[in-house]
Amino acid sequence: MLADLAVPYADVSAADLTWALSGAGMPALASVDVVLGSARVRLTVLGASHEVVAELGPLACTEVIACGVAAGAPMPASVTRDLPGLRYEFRSTVLRLDAGDLAGRTHGLRGRLALDGQALVAAFPGHPQAVTALAVRGDGHGLHWRTWHAYPATSELVVTSTRLKAL
Numbered sequence: 001m002l003a004d005l006a007v008p009y010a011d012v013s014a015a016d017l018t019w020a021l022s023g024a025g026m027p028a029l030a031s032v033d034v035v036l037g038s039a040r041v042r043l044t045v046l047g048a049s050h051e052v053v054a055e056l057g058p059l060a061c062t063e064v065i066a067c068g069v070a071a072g073a074p075m076p077a078s079v080t081r082d083l084p085g086l087r088y089e090f091r092s093t094v095l096r097l098d099a100g101d102l103a104g105r106t107h108g109l110r111g112r113l114a115l116d117g118q119a120l121v122a123a124f125p126g127h128p129q130a131v132t133a134l135a136v137r138g139d140g141h142g143l144h145w146r147t148w149h150a151y152p153a154t155s156e157l158v159v160t161s162t163r164l165k166a167l
Helices: 099-113
Strands: 002-004 018-020 028-036 039-046 049-056 059-066 078-083 086-096 119-123 131-138 142-151 156-166
Touching: 028 119, 028 131, 039 119, 039 131, 039 142, 049 131, 049 142, 049 156, 059 086, 059 156, 099 119, 099 131, 099 142, 099 156
Parallel strands: 002 119
Antiparallel strands: 018 059, 028 039, 039 049, 049 059, 078 086, 086 156, 119 131, 131 142, 142 156
């Protein structure tokens, strides 16, 4: 799903992102609900980045990558956590690209995910490369989601990958 946002883009950088396994309490700019078998996932774009709420049956996990989350820690390159009944595995990479590469990657994300019912692409007005995208898949053992956060002012693309499975 493509969401053309009506809010102005306020650029930050990868260094400003924090990570938390709890709700941010921040207003949603766009969201999509995805059902994958017995799993339910809400992909949400926040003004400051993203939130994923994943439910595997009665078990749930909320991941927030955002700027300005008081309870958040600096975004790690990787983390594995056992939660009640769940294993959570997170990885992140910050790509520093030239302007042409960033434009090509964000254009590709928009084209690939805009019509995907298990994805959300949010585009901010006036900045073609100002994109936040999320996509989720079921893999038979749990869930896997990826996110992309483009920062045109610093020419950075933050890519995250998360796996969630029942223990």
